Amino acid sequence: MSFIEELENIDLEIPKGGLSAKIALAKKEKRPLRVKLGLDPTKPDIHLGHYVVLRVLRKFLKIGAKIFLVVGDFTAMIGDPSGRDKTRPPLTHQEIQRNAQTYVEQLGRVLDTSKIEVVFNSTWLSKISLENFIKILAKFNLSEILARDDFKQRFNGGFPIAMHELIYPLMQAYDSYYLKADVEIGGSDQLFNMQMGRSLQEAFAESAQVIITTPLLIGIDGVNKMSKSLNNYIAITEEPKDIYAKILAIPDSLIPDYLKLVCDLPKAKKRELLARLQKNVNPFLIKKELAFQIVCQFYDKKAAKDSEEYFYRQFEEEDIKKKIYLKKTFSDLGINKEKFTLLDLVFALGVRNSKSEARRLILQGAVSVNGEKIKDPYFIFKNPKTPLFIRAGQKDFFSIS
Amino acid sequence: MSFIEELENIDLEIPKGGLSAKIALAKKEKRPLRVKLGLDPTKPDIHLGHYVVLRVLRKFLKIGAKIFLVVGDFTAMIGDPSGRDKTRPPLTHQEIQRNAQTYVEQLGRVLDTSKIEVVFNSTWLSKISLENFIKILAKFNLSEILARDDFKQRFNGGFPIAMHELIYPLMQAYDSYYLKADVEIGGSDQLFNMQMGRSLQEAFAESAQVIITTPLLIGIDGVNKMSKSLNNYIAITEEPKDIYAKILAIPDSLIPDYLKLVCDLPKAKKRELLARLQKNVNPFLIKKELAFQIVCQFYDKKAAKDSEEYFYRQFEEEDIKKKIYLKKTFSDLGINKEKFTLLDLVFALGVRNSKSEARRLILQGAVSVNGEKIKDPYFIFKNPKTPLFIRAGQKDFFSIS
Numbered sequence: 099m100s101f102i103e104e105l106e107n108i109d110l111e112i113p114k115g116g117l118s119a120k121i122a123l124a125k126k127e128k129r130p131l132r133v134k135l136g137l138d139p140t141k142p143d144i145h146l147g148h149y150v151v152l153r154v155l156r157k158f159l160k161i162g163a164k165i166f167l168v169v170g171d172f173t174a175m176i177g178d179p180s181g182r183d184k185t186r187p188p189l190t191h192q193e194i195q196r197n198a199q200t201y202v203e204q205l206g207r208v209l210d211t212s213k214i215e216v217v218f219n220s221t222w223l224s225k226i227s228l229e230n231f232i233k234i235l236a237k238f239n240l241s242e243i244l245a246r247d248d249f250k251q252r253f254n255g256g257f258p259i260a261m262h263e264l265i266y267p268l269m270q271a272y273d274s275y276y277l278k279a280d281v282e283i284g285g286s287d288q289l290f291n292m293q294m295g296r297s298l299q300e301a302f303a304e305s306a307q308v309i310i311t312t313p314l315l316i317g318i319d320g321v322n323k324m325s326k327s328l329n330n331y332i333a334i335t336e337e338p339k340d341i342y343a344k345i346l347a348i349p350d351s352l353i354p355d356y357l358k359l360v361c362d363l364p365k366a367k368k369r370e371l372l373a374r375l376q377k378n379v380n381p382f383l384i385k386k387e388l389a390f391q392i393v394c395q396f397y398d399k400k401a402a403k404d405s406e407e408y409f410y411r412q413f414e415e416e417d418i419k420k421k422i423y424l425k426k427t428f429s430d431l432g433i434n435k436e437k438f439t440l441l442d443l444v445f446a447l448g449v450r451n452s453k454s455e456a457r458r459l460i461l462q463g464a465v466s467v468n469g470e471k472i473k474d475p476y477f478i479f480k481n482p483k484t485p486l487f488i489r490a491g492q493k494d495f496f497s498i499s
Numbered sequence: 500m501s502f503i504e505e506l507e508n509i510d511l512e513i514p515k516g517g518l519s520a521k522i523a524l525a526k527k528e529k530r531p532l533r534v535k536l537g538l539d540p541t542k543p544d545i546h547l548g549h550y551v552v553l554r555v556l557r558k559f560l561k562i563g564a565k566i567f568l569v570v571g572d573f574t575a576m577i578g579d580p581s582g583r584d585k586t587r588p589p590l591t592h593q594e595i596q597r598n599a600q601t602y603v604e605q606l607g608r609v610l611d612t613s614k615i616e617v618v619f620n621s622t623w624l625s626k627i628s629l630e631n632f633i634k635i636l637a638k639f640n641l642s643e644i645l646a647r648d649d650f651k652q653r654f655n656g657g658f659p660i661a662m663h664e665l666i667y668p669l670m671q672a673y674d675s676y677y678l679k680a681d682v683e684i685g686g687s688d689q690l691f692n693m694q695m696g697r698s699l700q701e702a703f704a705e706s707a708q709v710i711i712t713t714p715l716l717i718g719i720d721g722v723n724k725m726s727k728s729l730n731n732y733i734a735i736t737e738e739p740k741d742i743y744a745k746i747l748a749i750p751d752s753l754i755p756d757y758l759k760l761v762c763d764l765p766k767a768k769k770r771e772l773l774a775r776l777q778k779n780v781n782p783f784l785i786k787k788e789l790a791f792q793i794v795c796q797f798y799d800k801k802a803a804k805d806s807e808e809y810f811y812r813q814f815e816e817e818d819i820k821k822k823i824y825l826k827k828t829f830s831d832l833g834i835n836k837e838k839f840t841l842l843d844l845v846f847a848l849g850v851r852n853s854k855s856e857a858r859r860l861i862l863q864g865a866v867s868v869n870g871e872k873i874k875d876p877y878f879i880f881k882n883p884k885t886p887l888f889i890r891a892g893q894k895d896f897f898s899i900s
Contacts, residue, residue, distance in 0.1 A: 176630055179637030228627050229577055235663035236580030240654070243662065253641070261644065261669075262636035264662070 101161050105154065105310075116308040120280040121161075123305075130164040134279035134307070136270060136288070137167055139174045140189060142197035144204040145331040146392075147285075147315040147324035150359045152208055154283050154312060163281075165214045167205075168273050169198045172220040173266060194218070204335055207396055222276045223269055234268060237301035238294075243267065246290040267291045271298040279307045286311040287323070315359050320349035338393045342405035345389035350381035356388055362395050374493070378448055380424030383493050423487060423497035431498070435482075440465065441475035443498070449490045464491050502562050506555065506711075517709040521681040522562075524706075531565040535680035535708070537671060537689070538568055540575045541590060543598035545605040546732040547793075548686075548716040548725035551760045553609055555684050555713060564682075566615045568606075569674050570599045573621040574667060595619070605736055608797055623677045624670055635669060638702035639695075644668065647691040668692045672699040680708045687712040688724070716760050721750035739794045743806035746790035751782035757789055763796050775894070779849050781825030784894050824888055824898035832899070836883075841866065842876035844899070850891045865892050 102117060124131040135155060144152075155165060177188030189197070198216055205211050226234075243264050244253055252259050267290065274282055274295030282292045289311050296306035314323045317330025324331045332344045348356065353375060357368045375384050386406070393402040428435040431446040444465055445456040459465060460475045466489045479486075484499035503518060525532040536556060545553075556566060578589030590598070599617055606612050627635075644665050645654055653660050668691065675683055675696030683693045690712050697707035715724045718731025725732045733745045749757065754776060758769045776785050787807070794803040829836040832847040845866055846857040860866060861876040867890045880887075885900035 172630075173633075176633055179634040223629060226629050228624060228629065228632055229573075231629055231632070232574075232577055232663045232666070233580045235666065236661050238662045239659040240662060240665060241659060258640040258642060260637050261639045261641060261665070262633045264641060264665075265633070265636065268662075 101157070104157055113308055117281065117310075120305075120308050124280060130162055131158070132166065132278055132280045133158045133163045134166045134168055134274055134277055134282045136273070136282075136284060137169050137198075137201060139169045139171050139194045139197045139201075141326050142200045143326050143331070143333045144201065144335070145324055145326065145333045146356075146360050147317070147331065149208065149334060150312045150315050151283055151285065152205070153360070153362070154310060156209055158281070158283075159210055159213055166277050166279070167201070167214050167216045168277070169194065169201075169216060169218045170270070170273075171198075171218045172223040173269065175220065179262060207334060217277070219269070219273050219276075223272065226272070234272060234298065235265065237298060238268065240264075242297075267294045268298070271295040274307050275299050275302060275304060278304065280305075281308045281310060283310045283312070285314050287314060313355075313359060316352055316355060318344055318348050318352075320352055332392075334396050338397045338401040339405040339408045341396065342389045342393050342402070342409055345392055346382070346385050346409065348385065350385075353381055353384055353388065361388060361391055363391055378424070379493065380422060380495055382422045382424075383495065386422075423485075423495045425485075426496050426498045428498060435484075437478065437480050439475065440467070440472055440477040440479070443479075443488065444475075444490055447488070447490060447494070447496055449494045459491060465489065502558070505558055514709055518682065518711075521706075521709050525681060531563055532559070533567065533679055533681045534559045534564045535567045535569055535675055535678055535683045537674070537683075537685060538570050538599075538602060540570045540572050540595045540598045540602075542727055543601040544727050544732070544734050545602065545736070546725055546727065546734045547757075547761050548718070548732065550609065550735060551713045551716050552684055552686065553606070554761075554763070555711060557610055559682070559684075560611055560614055567678050567680070568602070568615050568617045569678070570595065570602075570617060570619045571671070571674075572599075572619045573624040574670065576621065580663060608735060618678070620670070620674050620677075624673065627673070635673060635699065636666065638699060639669065641665075643698070668695045669699070672696040675708050676700050676703060676705060679705065681706075682709045682711060684711045684713070686715050688715060714756075714760060717753055717756060719745055719749050719753075721753055733793075735797050739798045739802040740806040740809045742797065743790045743794050743803070743810055746793055747783070747786050747810065749786065751786075754782055754785055754789065762789060762792055764792055779825070780894065781823060781896055783823045783825070784896065787823075824886075824896045826886075827897050827899045829899060836885075838879065838881050840876065841868070841873055841878040841880070844880075844889065845876075845891055848889070848891060848895070848897055850895045860892060866890065 101121070105117075121131055133155070135151065159165060171189075171191075171194040174189045174194055175191065198218070202211055202214075202216060205214070244250055246267065249259055249264070251257075270291045271294035273279075274292075275298045279295065279299075282295055284292055289309065292307070292309045292311070296309065299306045316322065317324035317328060318332065319328070319330040322328050322330055332341055336344075345356070354372060357363075357371060361368060363371075371384050371387060375381060390402045390406060393405050426447070431443070433442060433446055440460060441453065441457055444450070444460060445453045450456040450459055457475045461473060463471050463473050465472060468487050485497040486499070488496045488498060490496070502522070506518075522532055534556070536552065560566060572590075572592075572595040575590045575595055576592065599619070603612055603615075603617055606615070645651055647668065650660055650665070652658075671692045672695035674680075675693075676699045680696065680700075683696055685693055690710065693708070693710045693712070697710065700707045717723065718725035718729060719733065720729070720731040723729050723731055733742055737745075746757070755773060758764075758772060762769060764772075772785050772788060776782060791803045791807060794806050827848070832844070834843060834847055841861060842854065842858055845851070845861060846854045851857040851860055858876045862874060864872050864874050866873060869888050886898040887900070889897045889899060891897070
């Protein structure tokens, strides 16, 4: 599998020709590919949202790319000089160093950090003269900057935009120019700033970086982008049992995204899980597998098993039943509750593709009703007490009423 | 007469309380008032348009103010980095020094330059760190900057505004902050930039400068602001005879403005000239007095007389007649051309307020017709050959047909 195919495997949209050309150029110039990833030093906790990007970085590490982790300390040390944004107090040099160190330690859990160079953009930005900065500014028109969604909305809405905010994207762009980045990776909300990097490189007659954007991960609230400030995040350093429980708590609608964006299972396995989800399998069971896998990624199998057991110990049997049994009604299934056979029911639940497969499942002793195994496909129910708890095979649980 | 009354005498709009308070403060702090005037080092020729401001500066010099002539060399050395404005090639340090020197030499003709300090804003602007500049930017919102007329028009018209242009007003504002200017003087087209100076001083908890704007002088084309690039200017270093001729060439409609803005005659004398203008006196004669005075201001009386003589030598008698004789028609004057007396005519011309004064003028021998003195008020004309050239007193010439 080629490198680009591998990247596509993790569901990224990549400017194919551009990236291939960059890789070829680096090879021709006998130097490593230069890959840039920006970090916000004001938020030092790495969570699953970051992991979306880190998975890509890992691919680049594998092909021997030089990774620059750019700590945006220059503006972090300035904070918000207008004083409006109370959430951005200026950080001291010490705080930033500490945060950067924390970052690297966390990254060490998922990446080989020995091949990553952490750089601080104050190193070069603090040395730019006003004269040179004016020459950078001159490369852009106001309308280009105001094209950024948040600026556009605020401007059109009559909300103030402080002048210094307008130039922050250009400083991030300058980082790319200074580092001679071949590739910049970032969340899709960084697309505009990364494009400014391309523009600036081109304005100074350098080859423009290729941009790889990763989708934003929705937080466990199911609504907003995962972020620390919204407290809808799962930090990669959290206790295994907490990661496990939080994954189980995500809305079912997020399962496909989480599988796609933060789960390192082989693509075939993910496809299988998605297929089961589409076939009415209880989503809770899919989440259990997802949670198990995520804990494995940041810890190991032992930790994942312990987390699972811990989770079950927290709940009474009935609670778990409520959680893991997919609710169905007889009328949903087209079954006359007055009288039906076990085979009628198991087939109607759709856990197997044909009636003969469903029959085989029962004969194998893989189906139990209210905790009791029943091996007779033609066992007859007459107006049973509801809900009826059915387990069909290892993974499918139903409560029917 | 108080200082502020003197300023009002030269027709300026001055924030009275503000200026008085500044003068009082400087006095209390036992230091000179700090007055700032910005100069564009790309246009080193001082013309009458500048003289409007210099007259004010002279007043401040008289009260012992400290005058800072700020040479905007910082941006002049950068030029237009976007390359769009071909009229703004970057100047070298040497060119700017030379232009500044030229400036001071020219100023020496009209001001005591020994009391003026010429400063170059690159001295401080080249030393601002990007960090500090960001803190300056943060004091302003985009909407405040876009309020400047030319920006607003371009923005609303969909014309590009390069990012560096937006920050130029802030650099000029910073000059005021750096120099701790009490007062800034400038043409009314500089009002916005000077107000930015006030905002910046206040943002950094300094007392805001008082702004004195002078009206823009229309150039000799009668249409546009006087400027070198439009070639509608009168440089203060031009030859006396050229200044004289150019003043004579201004459209009559500009006479009141020129009297008000660039003429140093006493206010009473100016009022008299304006009154004569309103009373149908030939405007050419007023311009002659204006031209004479302007040459006196930049040279001396001898030069003014020589210029006048030179001017007359250039033209045949008839040409001069065409120029200096105010054209009237008999019907304008309500005179029956078939038959009228000299007194009828002189009174109708309005050069004196009453018929008896007009009669006295004729009796004094101050009226001549076609070059011949006529002392009889009741001299009768019958359908005379036209145009009839009349001189009434020293200053009023008419050609009547």
